[in-house]
Amino acid sequence: MQDLFPETQIKPWQPLADRMRPRRLDDFFGQAHLLAPDKPLRQAIEAGILHSMIFWGPPGTGKTTLARLIAQRTESRFIAISAVFAGVKEIRSAVETAKQAQAEGHPTVLFVDEVHRFNKAQQDGFLPYVEDGTLTFIGATTENPSFELNNALLSRTRVYVLKALTPEEIRRVIDRALTDEQAGLGSQHLEMPQEARELLARASDGDARRALNLLEIAADLSVKQNDRQAIPVYLIKEVIAGGVRRFDKQGEAFYDQISALHKSVRGSDPDASLYWFARMLDGGCDPLYIARRVVRMASEDIGNADPRALQLALNAWDVQERLGSPEGELAVAQVIVYLACAPKSNAVYTAMTSAMKDASEGGSLEVPLHLRNAPTRLMKELGYAKDYRYAHDEAEAYAAGENYFPEELGKRQYYFPTAQGLESKIADRLAHLRELDRKARDVNLKPEKANPEKIRK
Structure with a gap:
């Protein structure tokens, strides 16, 4: 078996990290969830069984080294290219080398580092040769393969998730x-x-x-x-000194951490919320981006349970824009703690989602005539605004029994206020108005002839 890492290859000028690459699986630290003796990947490697795979994990977790160890263990020719520099030309060259090795009776492992940087055409370039066995493909990526790689490539590979070392x-x-x-x-x-x-x-x-x-x-x-x-x-x-934590503004860590911040606020944990806010700042995230996301949290997760939350979030955003760092970050931290401690409601968020669904699926339903504006004589003659009930002229400034939906859609309820914070009072108010609607139906009065005084009795 050809030794891919003979000691004679080690040169004094090589970086220490390159010189110290493990040359045996037993010297490979970390990834016990994949390489423990009873794990399928370890067993496949030791048995010399090759299959195409994707290694997904943070930098420095052994993706490249593991690919080389697999090639060595399976006595395969190892071809490594980087998607940062390589293109279709390099892929074709690798395929030709693999065909030659196959003719000589040797398998080939094509290792593509940073594979997520390949575009669709480049990813498709080696698919036929993976399918016909010309080569075994091993890709390495720090990004989520679900978002960065073609479905055709993913369906032909197995994804292994590598973890940061302890x-x-x-x-x-x-x-x-x-x-x-x-x-x-x-x-x-x-x-x-x-x-x-x-x-x-x-x-x-x-x-x-x-x-x-x-x-x-x-x-x-x-x-x-x-x-x-x-x-x-x-x-x-x-x-x-000066080192920062893992944080790629376009990568998985970015979305994972903003997700953790959002979920900590939603979960009413001010301490965890501050931790994730600090982690993102430590990693170099733009505080204005976080401020914008905090405004979203105020609407999505607090809503009408505490309407002040939205205004406070906008104020913090404004402070961050006006003062910059570090004063602005303190204002954002203040509102993050406020949101985490505030009563929670996603009733408006779910109501908006339901309304958007009806709007997109219902087609162009006509506005009922009584709700249309009638600025001209013709429009009045056509019935526009006829029998419209002006709510301020009705008892309690509410036209009981009136319908404001398209006739084909019927009356719908999207907003279900919770019992949290101010929204509990909104719930009581809406319940009272619906009771007025029920009484209007019980006396069997048409909406346009409803007598508010009779309804109240």
């Missing part, structure tokens, strides 16, 4: 790099206290590549202590 797993990566004398830093005999290792592991945010890159920088800056080179805690703090 601090403990990252610390094992660091320990191995410090002791490995062939590929790592073992020959330098660096001293690094456990506190420094743990600090680096936490700062790496689940990304093994980031951990090794930071470790390599720290090793280059190591200081002499007790006649030995050391990486003290203060040096690690300097190296990791």
Whole structure:
């Protein structure tokens, strides 16, 4: 079997993260949910069984390394291309190489990094060769495949979700790099206290590549202590200063975190709401984007239970635009806490959804004649506005029994106010008006002849 990672390939000028790529599955840290001895993927790899797959996960979780290990284990030719730089030409070249290898009796693994950057035509380019077995496709992506990849490609692959490494797993990566004398830093005999290792592991945010890159920088800056080179805690703090958490403005982390913020507000948890707000700011999110989303939360999840919420959200947005950071963010934080603590109602949101459904499915239903405007004599002669009941002239300023819907649609109820906050009073008011409607029907009066005084009795 050809060794894809022979020791002779390791060069001193290679980055530490590249030199430390695991060469055996047993050296692969993390992803136990996929690679534990009893897991199907591990069993398939050890049995040399190839199938096309997508690795979806954050940076530095081993997507590329795992693809190479699979090719090595299955004695396959490994072709790697990056969707950032490659196009149809590179795909065709890879296919020709795979055909040649197939003629020689060798399978081929085509690994496409950042596969979500390929457009539809590029993704379709290698589908026929996946189907006829010319090559086995392995794609790597940090984005949700459901949104970024064609259904045709997804239907021919299996998606494996890779998770960010835990601090403990990252610390094992660091320990191995410090002791490995062939590929790592073992020959330098660096001293690094456990506190420094743990600090680096936490700062790496689940990304093994980031951990090794930071470790390599720290090793280059190591200081002499007790006649030995050391990486003290203060040096690690300097190296990791300014790092930010995972947050891609166009990626999965972005939508996951704004979703977490919205759901925390909806769930009336001000503390979790503040945490996710802080996470997004820490990751570089535009505060104005969050302010806009907070306005949506005020309408969708608080609504008429506390109508002040919408105005406060608009005020916070205005403060963010006028003052910028950090004053504006405090105003947004204030309204986030207010929304989380406010009574909740999605009654208006669900009512609007139902009304939109009827509007889109009902066609162009005519406005009833009595509700039409009649600015001209002709329109009056045609019956426009005839028998319209002016609500302010009726008892309680309400035309009991009147219908304001198209005749074909009939009377509908979309808005069901809850018992939360001010909306409970709205519910009582609507219940009273519906009782007036019921009494109007009970006395069998037509709407246009309804006697409000009689109804009240």
